Amino acid sequence: xxxxxxxxxxxPDRDRVLRLLQDYGVHLGVAVLLLVNIAFTPHFLSAxxxxxxxxxxxxxxxxxxxxxxxxxxxxxxLSVGSVMALSTSLLSLYLGYGMWIALLVAVLGGIxxxxxxGALIAYIGVQPIVATxxxxxxxxxLALVLLPQLKDVRDPTMxxxxxxxxxxxxxxxxxxxxLALLVAFVVRRTTFGRQLLAIGDSRPAARLAGLPVRRVxxxxxxxxxxxxxxxxxxxxxxxxxxxPTSLGNLMELSAITAVVxxxxxxxxxxxxxxxxxxGAVLIQLLTATLIKHDLPPSWTQIAQAVVIILxxxxxxxxxxx
Amino acid sequence: MKPNIFFRRTxxxxxxxxxxxxxxAVGLAASLALTAAGCAKSEDxxxxxxxxxxxxxxxxxxxVAATPSAGADTCVIGDYGAEKLDLKSxxxxxxxxxxxxxxxxxxxxxxxxxxAAKRGVKLLTANAQSQFSKQxxxxxxxxxxxxxxxxxxxxxxxxxxxxxxxxxxxxxPIVTIDRKINAAPCxxxxxxxxSDFVEQGRRAADRxxxxxxxxxxxxxxxxxxxxxxxxxxxxxxxxxxxxxxxDLKVVFKQTGEFAREKGQQVxxxxxxxxxxxxxxxxxxxxxxxxxxxxxxxxxxxxxxVKIVTIDGTKNAVRGIVDGWIDGVIESNPRFGPxxxxxxxxxxxxxxxxxxxxxxxxxxxxxxxxxxxxxxx
Numbered sequence: 001x002x003x004x005x006x007x008x009x010x011x012p013d014r015d016r017v018l019r020l021l022q023d024y025g026v027h028l029g030v031a032v033l034l035l036v037n038i039a040f041t042p043h044f045l046s047a048x049x050x051x052x053x054x055x056x057x058x059x060x061x062x063x064x065x066x067x068x069x070x071x072x073x074x075x076x077x078l079s080v081g082s083v084m085a086l087s088t089s090l091l092s093l094y095l096g097y098g099m100w101i102a103l104l105v106a107v108l109g110g111i112x113x114x115x116x117x118g119a120l121i122a123y124i125g126v127q128p129i130v131a132t133x134x135x136x137x138x139x140x141x142l143a144l145v146l147l148p149q150l151k152d153v154r155d156p157t158m159x160x161x162x163x164x165x166x167x168x169x170x171x172x173x174x175x176x177x178x179l180a181l182l183v184a185f186v187v188r189r190t191t192f193g194r195q196l197l198a199i200g201d202s203r204p205a206a207r208l209a210g211l212p213v214r215r216v217x218x219x220x221x222x223x224x225x226x227x228x229x230x231x232x233x234x235x236x237x238x239x240x241x242x243x244p245t246s247l248g249n250l251m252e253l254s255a256i257t258a259v260v261x262x263x264x265x266x267x268x269x270x271x272x273x274x275x276x277x278x279g280a281v282l283i284q285l286l287t288a289t290l291i292k293h294d295l296p297p298s299w300t301q302i303a304q305a306v307v308i309i310l311x312x313x314x315x316x317x318x319x320x321x
Numbered sequence: 322m323k324p325n326i327f328f329r330r331t332x333x334x335x336x337x338x339x340x341x342x343x344x345x346a347v348g349l350a351a352s353l354a355l356t357a358a359g360c361a362k363s364e365d366x367x368x369x370x371x372x373x374x375x376x377x378x379x380x381x382x383x384x385v386a387a388t389p390s391a392g393a394d395t396c397v398i399g400d401y402g403a404e405k406l407d408l409k410s411x412x413x414x415x416x417x418x419x420x421x422x423x424x425x426x427x428x429x430x431x432x433x434x435x436x437a438a439k440r441g442v443k444l445l446t447a448n449a450q451s452q453f454s455k456q457x458x459x460x461x462x463x464x465x466x467x468x469x470x471x472x473x474x475x476x477x478x479x480x481x482x483x484x485x486x487x488x489x490x491x492x493x494p495i496v497t498i499d500r501k502i503n504a505a506p507c508x509x510x511x512x513x514x515x516s517d518f519v520e521q522g523r524r525a526a527d528r529x530x531x532x533x534x535x536x537x538x539x540x541x542x543x544x545x546x547x548x549x550x551x552x553x554x555x556x557x558x559x560x561x562x563x564x565x566x567x568d569l570k571v572v573f574k575q576t577g578e579f580a581r582e583k584g585q586q587v588x589x590x591x592x593x594x595x596x597x598x599x600x601x602x603x604x605x606x607x608x609x610x611x612x613x614x615x616x617x618x619x620x621x622x623x624x625x626v627k628i629v630t631i632d633g634t635k636n637a638v639r640g641i642v643d644g645w646i647d648g649v650i651e652s653n654p655r656f657g658p659x660x661x662x663x664x665x666x667x668x669x670x671x672x673x674x675x676x677x678x679x680x681x682x683x684x685x686x687x688x689x690x691x692x693x694x695x696x697x
Contacts, residue, residue: 042594048619049593056586096362146361149422150581150607152636154364163618239582239614245422246580291587292594297546297576 022314026262026278029307033285041292051170055238057284058176059084059231061277063251064258065183066224068276071259072187073217074200074268075128077224079117080255082139083110084232084248089147091233092242099157103233110229111222113139118218132221136252143244150243153236162237172234179227184273193271196220200268257283257304261311282307384514384659384679394675396507398667403492406469408665412443414468416459418476418500419451423607424634428697429499429654433472436657440665453477460484464491470668471495472660478503478549485509496663498656500549506675511667514659514677518550521650522557524683525629526565528648529558529600532627535566537599539627540573540591542584542612544604551576554604554631573598577608584611585618592619592626600627606637606649613645633684638696641689649684654697 021028037044063080070077087106094102113135120131153159164171187193195216199206207213228248236242260266261282262275283304290300398405415437421427430446437444445463449456453476460473464487471493475481481502488495495510504510529539541558544551555574562569573591577584584603588611591598603609609630616626623644630637633651640646659679667673684692 043596044594046593052589052593056589093361093363095364144420144422148420149424149427151363235582239585239611241581243581245420246578247582249580288590291575291590294573294575297543 018314022263023275025314026275026282026311029261029282030278030285033282033289037285037289037292041289044292051173053281053284053288054173055170056288057280058170058172059235059238060251060254060258060284061176061280062179062231062234063228064255064262064276064280065179065273066227067252067255068259068262068264068271068273069183069187069196069220070128070132070224071256071264071266072200072268072271073196073220074203075121075217075220076132076256076266077117077221077228078129078132078252079113079135079139080224080228080231081248081251082136082143083113083225083228084235084251085143085244086110086113086139086146087229087232088236088242088247089143089244091236092147092151092153095153095155095158099155099161106233107226107229110225110227110232112225114222114225115218117225118221121221122214122217140244147242147244149245150241153240153242158237159240162234162240172238175230175234179230180273180277183223183227187271187273192216192219197269197271200270202269254280254283257308261307263311263314279311384653384655386514386659386674386677386679394506395672396511396667396675397672398494398670400507401494401511402489403494403668405670406668408470408661408668409441411469411668412445412467413437413470413472413661413664414445414460414463414466415447415472416456416463416474417446417448418456418474420448424697425632425652425654429474429656432655432657433660434657436661440661442661449476451476453480457481457484461487464488464493469493470664472656472664473497473502474656475500475502481509494664494667496660498660499654512663512673512675512677514656514663514679516652516681517678518553518652519557520678521631521652521681522554522559523561524557524650524681525554525602525631525648526558526561528629528650528683528685529602529627530562530566530569532629532647533569533600536568538570538572538595538597539600539602540575540588540595540598541571542577542587542601542603542608543574544576544579544608546576546578551604558602569600577603577611579605579607581607581611581614584608585614586611588612588615589618592616592621598626600629603628603630606630606632606634609646609649610636610640613640616645633682633696635693635696638684638689638693641684641686642693644686647685649689649696651681651683653679653681 043049067077067080086109090109091102091106094105117132117135120126121128161171166174195206195211198209198211199213199216203213232248235247258279259276262279263272264270264276286303286307287300290303415433417426417430419426421430434444445466445468447459447463449459456476460471461484463471471488473495475497478501481504485504489509497510497513499515501513501515502510506512533539541555543555559571562571573595575587577587584607588601592615601612603612609628612628627647628645629648630646631650631652633649637646637649641649659677663673663677684696
């Protein structure tokens, strides 16, 4: 991600390097950031630090997984942050029945938003960016109607979900890794995954080939909504509070960044889950580095922008091939 | 995510009625929302309240003006160009800037409403939902609906000319609360009532110096960027530290955006890179509570890191009782009594100060338990 000095090389060489950079640049970026931090950040090389970074990135990663599916189908899901807020509101409202029921209702809320997104896109033909923008606005509004302000969560099962671990690995991280493996499996090994990519490649062609385009599209946004709702539940468990005003704010941007930096093209037809994981980790490490060195907060945003531009630069080269 | 859906064979069927499906989907979402509200059962809140519905003025917790009226610039009704009237028979319009989604705004609106009800004054209210254009039209609406007097909690300081001109034409006295507007007092508006945010920062610094013994390293959790509350609370804190405790160093300044989650995340990074940090100054209670969560998660004990916050919400004051927070500087949102008293004096022809700075109290472990009821 940093080495772009390709001056005097011959053309085929340059192409090969660029292709490697596109495919593995994000992993390289993560490696470079890790080395820089190990060298220059005090107390970086500790189990607690890695635990913190992993726990903080878990909700972002889970949202990014759903976003990768949406982008792979040549769409996008802007409603994910609002779905997180909606799920935290629903969770808080139903905790009186116990954690599992509340959790179920929260995820159902995410699925409902996904169905609405998918129906608008697949049946009415609304552009994904517009349809999910509508649900983004409506979702946050609904979340605030259901729960007008921050409310503490006192359920002990929720608290242990947020801060507990299994064999030293936090539940949040385990869940995020399991979901990443599941989504990777779905994309690579299932009919739904193949259909999704075919639709992302060319929707008219997929339709002519007789694929159930509408059903697949709805399912894509249902997955994205459900994953965002799970992320909202986990973030709530970690905070031990439901905060629909600020939970998930700008999450759609973080998720899109993770997906794009991870090498999934915005033009659809391809989904890279490994790259998405690395993309989310890259952004987390970048933010952590700047915070730990106490650089002005505005730098974080500028640094993120630089990373996005580098990723898009790589994608541009890919498109040229 | 049922695997059998993923494995289903492709059928090639793409028919189905678009509108019917969409209606079904939207109906599903809507009915979910309704049932959510209908059969919800949230956690029992007994013994505590994250949701402080008790924000209404509680007698002894109303505001007190700190500025002496003598000597300061004042305003009388003749100078302003309005006519005397009886507040009791008048209609007051109140324009709130932000959604009542945080304890401060909830308590502020509740206080205005409670005082209007107490005095038997007719009150019209509007909420701009954090959109400045909406606030402008809100106020114009209030004027059109016949408000004789206006109380405005402005979202922005600038951009008020059209409204002020309209109010001027109708000789409507305006009092702004919690934020100032950039205009001439006693000409474009009557008075501003609010806290001195720089002073709040200074007092937080005093508490921090006391708690840490004036030595060591402290971190600041900044509020949202580009907000005058953030700049003022930072300025006051840093100046006071520099002046009174040169051995206390500010070594970390990162934004928590006034939100609990962000405060928690930033503090987690902080305590790993600077494990020896002595104090954390959070520019609002929510970020301070996030910091407490991060310290607990890192296995620290209450009192290991001194925390000072600003606002005075119930949760933060309870944090003092529990020993996690060392001081909370209050930012009093209960503007009702003082705002109406100012309007009353003014409309009777009396003198009122142009700048009414309120006296905020503070919570420490000496009074946190007994004054918990005053927190909002």
